[in-house]
Amino acid sequence: MKERLVQLEVLRYNPDTDTEAHFQRYEVMCQEEWVVLDALNKIKADIDPTLNYRWSCHMAVCGSCGMMINGEPKLSCHAFLRAYEGVIRVEPLAHFPVERDLVTAPDDFMEKLKRVKPYIIPKEKKPISEGEYKQTPAQLMKFRQYSMCINCMLCYAACPEYGLTPDFIGPAALTLAHRYNQDSRDGGRKERQEVVATHEGVWECTFVGACSEVCPAHVDPASALQQMKITSSIDWIVEHLIPGGKS
């Protein structure tokens, strides 16, 4: 197997000892087909056990290992070394506070996720003994793509609005609200609108589309947010312009 000497420049920060973050350079022999995470793991095992980052699945589904790689939000388990030349710069995910080294605090995202009520609020409740809610493949396809979000938060790191306006609920959480709104079993849209159809919600989005570009799960949050804007506008028209209308 072909090997290659890879140089990584990793942002280090330890609140116990450092007043500010600094870059540390590592050189490590890697196999051609490796990803950035493999290089970090080799550094941690053989060179510097004090380097800190999160990871688990190594197959782009657990969402743990998001970081900035040459300035772009990436899952490090899905950032192939072959795509990079020269020194690879590795930094913690943008727009989140750093706990230590490449470990950021996702508290804000976790709180926002909860606020959009990302769970079925049943249209009609029925007991398990009555079996499944029927859902045709076409009804499933209306929301399935939006259910693929792995909560890796790369879209928050890419979103310029979130960077400027931290109150913005943000791409992933809004997309999950949309996912439940679009589910034929759900009747909770109105409850979610209280959070979603506000200036912290979809109206903060300026449709830059960076979220969809960086999404490793092909969720396309930008399209979800656009659809939500349209339905929220229709709500407004029904409520304000149609005589006797109510949303």
Add this chain to the structure above:
Amino acid sequence: METITTDVAIIGAGGAGLRAAIALAETDPTLRIALISKVYPMRSHTCAAEGGAAGVIKPDDSFDMHFDDTVGGGDWLSDQDCVEYFIHEAPKELLQLEHWGCPWNREADGSVAVRPFGGMKKKRTWFAADKSGFHILHTLFQTSLQFPSITRYDEYYALDLLVDDGRCQGVTAMEMRSGELRQIHAKAVIVAGGGAGRMFPFSTNGAIKTGDGMAMAYRAGAPLKDMEFVQYHPTGLPNTGSLLTEACRGEGGILVNKHGRRYLADYGMGPETPVGQPQLKTMELGPRDRVSQAYWHELQKGNTVTTQWGECVLLDMRHLGEKKINERLPLVRELAEAYLGVDIVKDAVPIRPVVHYMMGGISTNTAAATPLPGLFAAGECACVSLNGANRLGSNSLVELLVFGRRAALSAIEHIQGLPAGNAVALNAQAEKTQQRIGDLLSRTDGTESMSGLRKEMMDTMEKNVGIYRTEEGLQEGVSKIHELRQRYQRVILTDKSSVFNTDLFQVLELGSMLDCAEAVTVGALARKESRGAHQRLDYVERDDKNFLCHTMVHHQGLDVPRVDYLDVVITKSPPGVRDYSGDHK
């Protein structure tokens, strides 16, 4: 040390832990629930399960058939009362997930779709494309957000169980971002900490699968059961070990050797079935133990394909066509393309067996109770004896649900009328944890590198406790793991920081894995027969006279653990022949 007082503490927030938490919250909204995990819930390894979850739902299926498949698949080491309970609960749990929004694939009429899986006589595997575990985990996590009584302790590394007055009453844990210790006093504790596949070098398991929950219960006096039964999944990517789901074969993929022969026909799983028309419970839909063992024989015969990643066989899905692959196996296509550079639409993909799942774990009964009062366990960390000597694919995702819920109900029963704990005694125990961690952080005379010990452990497990085992190899394995446990006492901790110290967590995880590894090797050496996933070249037959029993391994500090046995519960299916030939009934 700060004390948190709760009613039920759950360690692990994957499928089993979340299901338990929701069951507690739904059953009694006044209960205080502490859900503790070393990762955020959606990072839990349940997310990596691909193929699906088995439950009888279609009119041509029956509980008896699911029972027979599970018991035979487990080579008669399953407790049959447990299997009986499980098969009846399974469809209810899968429907419950449906009601919570799980995006199960559907038939044209809107009913839930099922797919074939290895060792199952009927199509009964519910699936959400090939991301079933991912969707189950996220559905559970998102559903859990509506219950105010669930307090999550995300990124708290659980350390030691607190046991006083003969019952489990809590746990100590470290908040990872601050390094501060907490003692969590609880009337009952549910361990749902997952498996320990990372003790092997080549595994489908994520980095977090280090057996912490198993080891914690084991150290506290709960025995580990049937640990020698380690499942190899037949189809892993040869470089990263990433799983290519059994659904690849369920949908019609075939396994061929370097001569293009469908070699499974040579190992009691023939005759060949027509390509693209998979038949249930034979050939590529044989059980995982048999299919993985066939690879080993092909390797001995020189029939494998030599690749830059080592010896492989080929999984060929080309005949399925691009449309079906994209609809049913999109993740598999992505994984093979990204990590191996193979497009499964155009080429066969090289694969080899990979460590996937621990049938063994913390000994529990059908009520998800361990022998230690107040301690319950569910999911891969537990051995409730559903899976016996070999788990059938798509039974484990359901196991999380059925026994996660059952653990919650048993915990509620346990805490009724329970006297208050002795806070002074619990505090004294928690101080022992503090002492242990303090010693580790202040130690300056370490001589053994963590990564060095870890590598020796992994190499030992692969070399001596693999698909086929021998007395000599196992003897070597037992003494080597025992030696590593002694040397671990002198492990070097380089990083002394308080904040998110992953050097410290890796050291602690290695301790957990070594405890589990010792239980695996000792159990394997003592079991002088071949059954399911435990295959001995020196004892090639199943021995129901001497080994129709569960291995129970008891922790003895730094000494070699004590082994005894527990009878298997047989209710209606006496041990028989596992027939996966095309002629089976």
